Amino acid sequence: MSISGIYALSEELNHTESGLSTSAVDIELKEYNSNDEPFSEDGKGVLPGEEISLIPRVNNLGIDCYIRTKITYTIDDTLFNELDYIEGNYASWNKEGDYYYYASVLNKDESIDLFNKLVIPNIDAEAYQGKLIKVNIIVDAIQAKNFDGDWEGIEIKKSINRSYNIDYNGESSVVYEDDAQHHIKLDDNYFENLGNLLPGDSEFENVIISNRSKNDNIYYLTIDYGDLSDEELKLLGKIKLLIKDSEGNTLVDSNLKDKTKHSLGFYKSGKGETLKVEVTLPIDSDNEYSKLLAKITWKYSYEVANYHDREKPNTGDLHFSLSIAVFLISALGFLIVLILAFKDTDNIEKNN
Amino acid sequence: MKKRKLLIAAIVLLLILLIGGAVAYFTDTAEATNTFTIGNVDITLTEPNWVTTDANSNNVPDAAENKLPGEEIAKDPTVTNVGENDAYIFAKVVSACTTDASPKEIFTYTVNTGWYLMTPDNACTNGSITRIYAYGTNSAMTKVAKNGTAVLFTKVTVNESLTGEETGLTGANKTVEVKAYGVQADGIKKDGNPATSPADVWSAANFS
Numbered sequence: 001m002s003i004s005g006i007y008a009l010s011e012e013l014n015h016t017e018s019g020l021s022t023s024a025v026d027i028e029l030k031e032y033n034s035n036d037e038p039f040s041e042d043g044k045g046v047l048p049g050e051e052i053s054l055i056p057r058v059n060n061l062g063i064d065c066y067i068r069t070k071i072t073y074t075i076d077d078t079l080f081n082e083l084d085y086i087e088g089n090y091a092s093w094n095k096e097g098d099y100y101y102y103a104s105v106l107n108k109d110e111s112i113d114l115f116n117k118l119v120i121p122n123i124d125a126e127a128y129q130g131k132l133i134k135v136n137i138i139v140d141a142i143q144a145k146n147f148d149g150d151w152e153g154i155e156i157k158k159s160i161n162r163s164y165n166i167d168y169n170g171e172s173s174v175v176y177e178d179d180a181q182h183h184i185k186l187d188d189n190y191f192e193n194l195g196n197l198l199p200g201d202s203e204f205e206n207v208i209i210s211n212r213s214k215n216d217n218i219y220y221l222t223i224d225y226g227d228l229s230d231e232e233l234k235l236l237g238k239i240k241l242l243i244k245d246s247e248g249n250t251l252v253d254s255n256l257k258d259k260t261k262h263s264l265g266f267y268k269s270g271k272g273e274t275l276k277v278e279v280t281l282p283i284d285s286d287n288e289y290s291k292l293l294a295k296i297t298w299k300y301s302y303e304v305a306n307y308h309d310r311e312k313p314n315t316g317d318l319h320f321s322l323s324i325a326v327f328l329i330s331a332l333g334f335l336i337v338l339i340l341a342f343k344d345t346d347n348i349e350k351n352n
Numbered sequence: 353m354k355k356r357k358l359l360i361a362a363i364v365l366l367l368i369l370l371i372g373g374a375v376a377y378f379t380d381t382a383e384a385t386n387t388f389t390i391g392n393v394d395i396t397l398t399e400p401n402w403v404t405t406d407a408n409s410n411n412v413p414d415a416a417e418n419k420l421p422g423e424e425i426a427k428d429p430t431v432t433n434v435g436e437n438d439a440y441i442f443a444k445v446v447s448a449c450t451t452d453a454s455p456k457e458i459f460t461y462t463v464n465t466g467w468y469l470m471t472p473d474n475a476c477t478n479g480s481i482t483r484i485y486a487y488g489t490n491s492a493m494t495k496v497a498k499n500g501t502a503v504l505f506t507k508v509t510v511n512e513s514l515t516g517e518e519t520g521l522t523g524a525n526k527t528v529e530v531k532a533y534g535v536q537a538d539g540i541k542k543d544g545n546p547a548t549s550p551a552d553v554w555s556a557a558n559f560s
């Protein structure tokens with residue numbers, strides 16, 4: 001359904017600027033001896049059964065996370081699965097497969113020692129005399145929030161090397177409701193909580209539209225921003241924007257990069273609606289989207305609807321994701337082909 | 353039937369694709385590698401001042417021939433750690449005795465400071481006496497570092513109390529035989545605990 005003869009009496013009602021950022025998982029691994037001094041015995045000659053005071057310490061420099069560790073050793077480049085001769089915390093963690101999992105969350109600014117000493121395996125010293133024994137310690141960390149506990153299939157990547165503000169909470173927005181000229185009410189803290197977003201995070205705000213004018217109006221939301229880097233633009237493109245009315249109908253299904261003037265609907269004079277605006281950083285966002293900060297402007301406007309068709313106009317926004325539709329149609333087509341193929345083969349077997 | 357199973361499998365796979373979704377999360381990883389060299393324990397036993405010149409080729413060093421009670425012979429068993437790692441050292445001395453009813457040691461020697469006699473109750477038996485010394489004290493071994501040495505004694509003396517009438521003085525040459533033992537100082541354990549006393553280390557090393 002389209003609107004014809006709309007007069008563009010567009011007024012910007014109010015706009016608020018919001019700052020949003022993404023957080024990061026950031027750990028460091030440092031090694032100490034029993035005197036809490038940096039471990040300095042690399043290269044030392046060791047013998048079977050010898051105990052070495054080695055304390056690997058994980059420091060959490062980023063957000064709350066879960067960690068796991070794997071410790072292996074090689075002798076003369078031959079890999080051995082596991083160094084059993086270790087004493088310390090690590091030994092009491094949950095072991096699954098090759099990894100030991102720390103059951104609790106390692107909170108921001110916390111540290112934990114993996115173990116306090118290791119013992120050289122009882123190998124044949126004479127046979128391996130002069131050879132190198134390398135003890136390799138790997139620690140993986142994953143965001144604690146929104147994590148479902150299943151490490152399987154997760155690609156653990158090194159944290160992006162860029163600076164960021166882990167304490168950034170998002171900039172507060174200005175919300176006001178004024179006279180009849182102001183038809184949109186926002187919460188006082190409208191989207192001031194978009195700081196340190198993590199994959200899986202969703203934030204909601206209600207937007208109340210009240211057409212207090214004598215005209216029938218169409219209301220709009222436009223996301224605007226200035227010059228942003230490619231990474232920041234990519235982040236905005238990744239963050240989903242979903243707006244629904246009180247009946248659950250989707251009015252806008254887009255992202256924060258899209259500068260389209262999104263229609264929030266047509267409202268007759270005296271009518272209104274409470275919309276739910278949802279901003280989501282999808283769960284499939286990897287480190288590429290971490291440690292970023294971007295500022296956007298939420299621009300609300302309206303225009304008087306001078307039209308011939310009194311029905312609610314087609315906003316032009318898709319109510320259904322094209323990508324999901326294509327995927328479902330493809331899946332259905334695949335099923336049909338399989339069924340037909342099965343039937344053909346079945347017929348051939350029966351005939352034979 | 354086989355085709356039906358394939359179809360079902362394909363449908364299940366498709367459902368998994370529809371229902372499941374990719375997840376990524378923010379992550380980090382850190383790694384550390386510590387490299388050590390596998391060492392060894394190796395010792396030598398020498399006697400730098402033991403003169404081996406044998407002019408008459410009778411297999412007895414000239415300096416040790418025809419000695420009388422009270423006469424001294426330079427003999428300095430010296431254990432050297434020629435391995436890469438610290439070692440604990442032991443020395444076993446088997447010295448000749450007479451074979452009388454009350455046997456006497458034919459040679460006497462004074463062990464240097466730093467050695468501990470582990471077998472004080474041993475006596476002459478069947479023409480010899482065996483003593484085992486640990487480099488350390490009665491409660492703790494002393495580590496000998498790489499290139500370090502431990503000298504057991506510097507001379508032996510023909511027993512002054514010998515009269516010449518004792519049985520077993522004549523015949524075969526009388527000897528003072530020294531054997532050295534070395535074991536890694538770090539990491540040696542007895543019953544799961546670090547071994548540090550001579551008795552524990554000797555046992556843990558399976559020396560005899």
